[in-house]
Amino acid sequence: MKDLVIIGGGPAGMSAAVAAYESGIRDILILERDNALGGILQQCIHNGFGLHKFGEELTGPEYAWRYEKKVRELGIPFELNTMVLDISEDKVITATSAEKGVFQIQARAVILAMGCRERAKGALNIAGARPAGIYSAGTAQKLVNMKGYMPGKKVVILGSGDIGLIMARRMTLEGAKVEAVCELMPYSGGLARNIEQCLNDFDIPLKLSHTVVKIHGKKRVEGVTIAKVDENRRPIPETMEFIECDTLLLSVGLIPENELSKCAGVDLDRITSGAVVDQDRQTSCEGVFACGNVLHVHDLVDFVSEEAEIAGKSAAAYINGVKGEKISVSLRTDGKIRYTVPQTITECKDISVYFRVADVYRNVKINVYSGDELIFSKKRPKVAPGEMESIKLACDKFKDASELMFKLEEV
Amino acid sequence: MNTKRELTCIVCPIGCSLVAELCDGKVVSVTGNTCPRGKVYAETECVAPMRTITTTVKCKNGEMLPVKTATPIPKEKMAEAMEIINKANPDLPISVGDVIIESVFGSKIVAAKNLD
Numbered sequence: 001m002k003d004l005v006i007i008g009g010g011p012a013g014m015s016a017a018v019a020a021y022e023s024g025i026r027d028i029l030i031l032e033r034d035n036a037l038g039g040i041l042q043q044c045i046h047n048g049f050g051l052h053k054f055g056e057e058l059t060g061p062e063y064a065w066r067y068e069k070k071v072r073e074l075g076i077p078f079e080l081n082t083m084v085l086d087i088s089e090d091k092v093i094t095a096t097s098a099e100k101g102v103f104q105i106q107a108r109a110v111i112l113a114m115g116c117r118e119r120a121k122g123a124l125n126i127a128g129a130r131p132a133g134i135y136s137a138g139t140a141q142k143l144v145n146m147k148g149y150m151p152g153k154k155v156v157i158l159g160s161g162d163i164g165l166i167m168a169r170r171m172t173l174e175g176a177k178v179e180a181v182c183e184l185m186p187y188s189g190g191l192a193r194n195i196e197q198c199l200n201d202f203d204i205p206l207k208l209s210h211t212v213v214k215i216h217g218k219k220r221v222e223g224v225t226i227a228k229v230d231e232n233r234r235p236i237p238e239t240m241e242f243i244e245c246d247t248l249l250l251s252v253g254l255i256p257e258n259e260l261s262k263c264a265g266v267d268l269d270r271i272t273s274g275a276v277v278d279q280d281r282q283t284s285c286e287g288v289f290a291c292g293n294v295l296h297v298h299d300l301v302d303f304v305s306e307e308a309e310i311a312g313k314s315a316a317a318y319i320n321g322v323k324g325e326k327i328s329v330s331l332r333t334d335g336k337i338r339y340t341v342p343q344t345i346t347e348c349k350d351i352s353v354y355f356r357v358a359d360v361y362r363n364v365k366i367n368v369y370s371g372d373e374l375i376f377s378k379k380r381p382k383v384a385p386g387e388m389e390s391i392k393l394a395c396d397k398f399k400d401a402s403e404l405m406f407k408l409e410e411v
Numbered sequence: 412m413n414t415k416r417e418l419t420c421i422v423c424p425i426g427c428s429l430v431a432e433l434c435d436g437k438v439v440s441v442t443g444n445t446c447p448r449g450k451v452y453a454e455t456e457c458v459a460p461m462r463t464i465t466t467t468v469k470c471k472n473g474e475m476l477p478v479k480t481a482t483p484i485p486k487e488k489m490a491e492a493m494e495i496i497n498k499a500n501p502d503l504p505i506s507v508g509d510v511i512i513e514s515v516f517g518s519k520i521v522a523a524k525n526l527d
Contacts, residue, residue: 045477045523046465051423059465061477061524065507145467148475173466173493192426196419197462201486300424 001106003027003319005093007084007260008113010039012292014067015305016111017076019312025319029105030071030078031095037071037078038064039115041301043142046166048193052302063301087264091287109287109315112261112275113308116293118163119253127214133221137163137251141170150174152247156224157181158212160188160195161386162299164251169198171249178202179243182210182226184233187360189386191299211235212248221246254297264288271339272296278346280314281307289315296341296354299388303354307341324349329401336361336408338385348399354390355406357383363411366391370401379411413439418456420449429453460486465523468499468511476501476526478511480518488516496520503527 003025006013009032017030036042041049044060051057054066071078082097091110096102118136135143135151141163143149153176157164160183168178181199186209188195199206207226213235214225228239256274258266267276267284274295275283281291291311292304329345331353340355361383368376368391375397383389398404413434420427429443431453441453455461461483467475478499484492492515501511505526512520 042524045467045479047463047479048424057463059477059479059523062507065525145477146475148467148469148473170466173464173489191424192419192428193421193424196426197421201462201489 002029002108004029004109004111004315005105005107006030006111006113007087007093008032008039008115008292008294009034009037009078009080010113010115010292011041011064011067011301011304012115012294012308012311013039013111013113014064014071015308016113016289016291016312016315017078018067018070018074019309020111020316021074021076021312023313023316023320025316028076030076031082031084031093032078032080033083035080037068037080040138043138043145044166045145046170049301052300053305060301067305084260087260087288089265089285091264107287109289109319110264111308111311111315112258112266112283112288112290112294113292113311114257114260114294116254116256116297118250119255120250126212128216129218131215131217131219131221133217133247134215135247135249137161137167137249140167140247140249144170144174150176151249152176152221152245154179154245155247155249156212156226156243156245157249157251159183159251159253160190160206160208161251161253162190162194164249165190165194165198167249167251168204169202172202172204176247178204179245180205180207180210180226182207182212184209184211184229187384187386191386213240215248216242221248224248254293256294256297258294261288261290261294266290269296269339269343272341274341276343277341278344279310279342279349279351280317280347281311281342282314282318282346287315287318289318296339299386303388303390307354327399329398329404331404331406334405334407337366337406340406345398345404348395350392350394352390352392353406354388356385356388357408358385360384361408365409365411367407367409368393369405369407370398370403375401375404383408416457418453420444420452422446422448422452431457433457462486462489464489464492464496466493466496468496468501470505470526471500471502474503474526476505476511477523478520479523480515481521482518484516484518492516 041060041064049063084095086094216223223244227235275290289311291308325348331340418429432440441450465479509522
């Protein structure tokens with residue numbers, strides 16, 4: 001029996017562990033499948049992490065180390081090289097490692113912090129054989145940054161999410177030629193600063209409303225055919241263009257890794273692909289919490305840490321039997337706002353609500369209604385799908401509501 | 412004669428759109444920034460752009476060590492700096508912050524990870 005088992009030792013898992021410890025819980029165990037703590041930050045050697053949390057620009061490994069150091073100083077136990085296979089509805093965790101074989105742990109509370117994985121080529125339907133030289137951007141990142149191998153010399157990148165942009169710069173610095181970054185949408189999914197410092201600094205063209213329609217080569221990628229797409233995202237045949245390359249990197253989205261959450265019977269949100277949670281990041285299963293990229297994909301690790309602190313503190317309160325004033329409010333959206341996290345409010349306290357929008361909108365108001373009553377409004381000059389938004393709501397605004405409607409409206 | 416230059420600030424994830432007004436190669440005004448660092452960025456970017464490099468070096472035991480320039484270096488020196496950094500071949504153990512190379516275009520190259 002353990003008070004708290006945390007699945008995943010990345011930024012979310014470590015931050016949740018520290019927060020639970022600081023809230024008085026001592027019987028904690030972190031289970032991590034990799035051979036080190038830190039999760040994906042270990043391969044994110046670029047800087048820009050921690051501005052929000054630490055007020056300085058850190059690289060991924062440095063940010064991870066800040067938390068690993070705390071975990072070690074507090075003496076929070078963790079098991080590496082340990083794969084969790086199952087979480088039962090009554091919170092029995094089945095895991096395996098070379099050292100211990102298959103073993104089970106009964107937990108009083110569980111925090112899900114498994115992170116996310118990359119969408120693969122199979123999900124994309126690109127014509128052509130299966131030659132060597134096609135990598136997800138994250139796999140290429142691991143090869144270059146952790147193994148010291150270059151995946152290729154002439155590169156085309158499909159998808160302009162931040163990982164794709166970061167890899168365009170990284171491959172260029174290591175001597176490869178990045179021919180183009182193609183983006184299906186008319187806007188980039190990455191941060192403006194990354195377009196500037198990862199593409200513009202190296203004169204790498206960003207081709208918006210473009211996609212890869214064919215991969216050439218049998219044994220090794222020899223090139224790709226790209227085409228402009230129309231407003232329905234269909235390739236326009238007259239615009240087809242051949243680009244010679246030996247490598248295609250895919251940066252086409254991230255999917256929360258919720259297989260274990262499904263084992264535990266956690267309700268999932270169809271839009272986020274993560275769990276449906278309340279303000280405490282508690283899932284539909286009592287005592288099971290979720291945070292970080294397994295809950296919804298974040299842009300900034302700083303917000304992952306913040307969310308994980310909420311989950312850690314809340315798991316501690318659950319274990320200690322602390323209960324607040326109960327309410328029941330569901331959060332709904334108008335479609336222009338795609339989702340909110342949390343999706344429900346079950347306790348009367350001030351909360352932050354995180355969300356993403358469906359398209360690029362300019363000069364809008366984020367309005368929150370309880371019935372016909374406008375309880376919150378905030379002006380934004382520009383919102384975009386690639387940038388997560390957040391607002392703060394005071395509990396006296398919603399304590400008598402049963403439903404809050406989040407709308408994006410013209411100013 | 413005054414000229415205008417449009418920039419995207421790279422100091423933080425907000426990525427403000429900046430407009431710098433230049434007179435005889437000197438920045439006379441900056442607009443669009445939401446913090447003082449944006450102004451400093453635009454002033455430097457128009458005159459002598461600087462960048463932080465993050466990369467890796469191979470240690471003696473074959474492991475890859477992430478490193479970075481402790482302070483930004485001139486943007487046009489990035490490729491040359493990479494050549495110098497790639498020649499480093501440090502011994503373990505290494506701690507976060509250890510100096511791997513004393514000076515590359517005015518900046519120390521420091522370790523970003525512990526390796527035992």
